[in-house]
Amino acid sequence: MASPIPSVLANLSSLTTLYLESCGLQGMFPLAIFRLPNLETIWLSHNLDLTGYLLEFNFSNKLKKLALWNTSFSGELPASIENLSSLEFLGLGHCNFSGSVPSTLGNLPNLKFLDLATNSFTGSVPPTLGNLTKLDTLDLHDNYFTGFIPSELTNLTQLTALNLLGNMLHGSVPSSISRLEKLKFFDCDDNRLGGILEMDAFLELKDLQYLFLSLNNFYLVSPDNSNATSPQAQLVDIGLRHCHLREFPYFLRNQHRLQLLDLSSNNIKGQIPQWMSKVSVETLLFLDLSNNSLIGFDDFPLVLPWSKLQYLKLDSNILRGSLPVPPLSTVFYSISNNSLNGEIPQLLCNLSSLSILDFSYNNMSGGIPVCLSNFSKSLLVLKVRSNQLDGPIPSGWATGNRLKMIDLSKNKLQEKIPKSLMECKMLEYLDLGNNQIRDAFPSWLGSLPELNILILSSNAFYGRMENPKLNLNVFPKLRIIDLSHNRFNGTLPWGYFERWISMKNLDGKNSPPKYMLESLDMRINLMHVPRDYDYSMTITNKGMEMKYPKIIRTLAAIDFSNNRFDGEIPKLIGKLKELHLLNFSNNNLVGGIPVAIAKLTNLESLDLSENKLVGRIPMELSTQLTFLSFLNVSHNRLTGLIPGGGQFETFQSSSFDGNLGLCGKPLLKECSSNSGSLPPPSLTSSGEFGLDWKVVLFGYGCGSLFGVVIGHVVIKKKPDWFANTFSKFPTRRRRRHVL
Incomplete structure (x- = not known):
């Protein structure tokens, strides 16, 4: 429809139902429609451009159902809402409502369904909601509610779903929760609740299927002497993340229908007990x-026993021994940051459904099996960073594969890069850094149409980077390249600079930030399941690792440091206007610092140190590089007055050390009358870009969105999870709390 709601509808006095879901409506909702005397249903959900507010209901009508999900209705709930005495269904989730919830909302005697989720409601949850004795569903998730969970809510004996996720509630869960005998769904994730919480209070609820208690400050108590003969709730999904657990809860022994089990971020020590291998063997998905x-699995079978498992995450433990092999159904398998050793088991190559495979940061040794390069056409991410793997990179990359990220960095891989990698036509990220690869620059990788990031640092690459042929479109989407700490020589490859169009003009740079991630193609219809896998990147320079837990799609960087490049910095560098990081340090570059570098107005880090550059520092660098927060031109042959003003006021003397001809602040050396004035803008050719920083030289002026120090920030944030009570009620998660 894509049009406003015609106001003439307000004249239809006999209208009983107005159903306009997903019609592309826009503009202001005619408030007079609320006054129609016979109207029983107003259903306007999923019209994001439809605005409006709830007027004062100082009149009587027959309204039974009001659904405004996913619209742009805003304002506060009027206290006069109590006059809608026939109302049975009130769906206001995913709108822009704010303010406190009036206590009069508890005076609607026929209300069965109440959804206020994903708004900006504040204040306490009104205890009067406990008067809604017919209520079946109460959804308050992702607001700003504070205070306690009212004990009066346990008067709602007809309640089947209670969702309090993502608020700022504190105190404890009322012990009388066990009175809600019909409760099937309870979620209080990501609040500030605490205290000792008895698991038995939930297990007594025979109909309970979905229980989420994560990201609070609970001390969960699950007695070892639970009576296995008494009826217990058979849970389907259970989230107990960060519940101060010290062992696997005893009650899990009697759970036979689990599909989701999250025990992450607890204090569970020792081996995974043998009895866990019998828990929900035929149903567990996550x-x-x-x-x-x-530290390991106690007497588990060679292949883990959960026959339908799709998501397995064992990261950041101290698991030892060989790599556990998940079942054939697995789509996501991550076991990074452990102490695993031994060789990669061949059985791993049977996992033809696998999309994500990450066993980085372990002590795995031996070669990478050839089958790992072609065992699954579903594989999107292969990440084996920081192990002890040796031998050649597998050469059998299959035609038609879907790989988008390959990270084999920080191993002991040798020989040349196999040209079969050209079969990875969807590849966006390739990191082979910190190995023992001996090869010329793999110019043939330029044929990969989607390659965004190429990291070949700290290997034994050698020779000249010959410029590509004039008619060749190479590396069309490349925006981050790190060739540092190799043996490249010859002049800087101006022909590549000319063709790196993604560094010249990045699409969507004024749009909201977008990160490199991979959507997980899991056939799991579960709540609280992460649907995306974020790419991460680590760049090591000068002995310092800079970690990007997320990679923003507009970040552009070049690091050619610690090679043997010579000649001048080409003027073409000034065309790469989207560069944020540029590093040509520790080479044999000569000539002046090109004024064209001043055209790189997004530049935040510039390192030209340890070369043979001469002449003055162009004054344009101080006036035009307003985001520059790190500069190092030390140990060259520069002369004249150091420019002042702008970001140059923030740099320390170490940024300019080792240039005997430089003078002026921040150096102690004063300029003579012959060197005290700055020359006109330089006409020399322009310089290079990279990622090699010395923290001691950081400037602390203004920085842009990507600030250089982002590399040090390790983001710990709950993933963007679906948290819906029912699939027909979509959730726009808004995470605020960080653990």
Whole structure:
């Protein structure tokens, strides 16, 4: 429809139902429609451009159902809402409502469904909601509610779903929760709740299927002497992340229908007990045991027993021994940051459904099996960073594969890069850094149409980077390249600078930030399941690792440091206007610093140190590089007055050390009358870009969105999860709390 709601509808006095879901409506909703005397249903959900507010209901009508999900209705809920005495269904989720919830909302005697989720409601949850004795569903998730969970809510004996996720509630869960005998769904994730919480209070609720208690400050108590003969709730999904657990809860022994089990970020130590291998063997789809202190599996079978498992996350434990092999159904398998050793098991190559495979940061040794390069056409991410793997890179990359990220960095891989990598036509990220690869520059990788990031640092690459042929479109989407710490020589490859169009003009740079991630193609219809896998990047320079837990799609960087490049910096560098990081340090570059570098107005880090550059520092660098927060031109042959003003006022003397001809602040050396004035703008050719920083030289002036120090920030944030009570009620998650 894509049009406003015609106001003439307000004249239809006999109208009983107005159903306009997903019609592309826009503009202001005619408030007079609320006054129609016979109207029983107003259903306007999923019209994001439809605005409006709730007027004062100082009149009587027959309204039973009001659904405004996913519209742009705003304002506060009027206290007069109590006059809608026939109302049975009130769906206001995913709108822009704010303010406190009036206590009069508890005076609607026929209300069965109440959804206020994903708004900006504040204040306490009104205890009067406990008067809504017919209520079946109460959804308050992702607001700003504070205070306690009212004990009066346990008067709602007809309640089947209670969702309090993502608020700022504190105190404890009322012990009388066990009175809600019909409760099937309870979620209080990501609040500030605490205290000792007895698991038995939930297990007594025979109909309970979905229980989420994560990201609070609970001390969960699950007695070892639970009576296995008494009826217990058979849970389907259970989230107990960050519940101060010290062992696997005893009650899990009697759970036979689990599909999701999250015990991550607890204090569970020792081995995964043998009895866990019998828990929900035929139903479990999702298992997250990451961020504990687990050391291994106690007498488990060679292949893990959960026959339908799709998501397995065991990161950040102290698991030892060989790499566990998940079942054939697995789509996501991450076991990074452990102490695994031994060779990569061949059985891993049977996992033809696998999309994400990450066993980085372990002590795995031996070669990478050839089958790992072609075992699954579903594989999107292969990440084996920081192990002890040796031998050649597998050469059998299959035609038609879907790989988008390959990270083999920080191993002991040798020989040349196999040209079969050209078959990875969808590849966006390739990191082979910190190995023992001996090869010329793999110019043939320029044929990969989607390659965004290429990291070949700290290997034994050698020779000249010959300029590509004039008619060749190479590396069309490349925006981050790190060739540092190799043996490249010859002049800087101006022909590549000319063709790196993604560094000249990045699409969507004025749009909201977008990060490199991979959507998980899991056939799991579960709540609280992460749907994306974020790419991360680590760049090591000068002995310092800079970690990007997320990679923003507009970041552009070049690092050619610590090679043997010579000649002048080409003027073409000034065309790469989207560069944020540029590093040509520790080479044999000569000539002046090109004034064209001043055209790189997004530049935040510039390192030209340890070369043979001569002449003055162009004054344009101080006036035009307003985001520059790191500069190092030390140990060259520069002369004259150091420019003042702008970001140059923030740089320390170490940024300019080792240039005997430089003078002026921040150096102690004063300029003579012959060197005290700055020359006109330089006409020399322009310079290079990179990622090699010395923290001691950081300037602390203004920085842009990407500030150089982002590399040090390790973001710990709950993933963007679906948290819906029912699939027909979509959730726009808004995470605020960080653990």
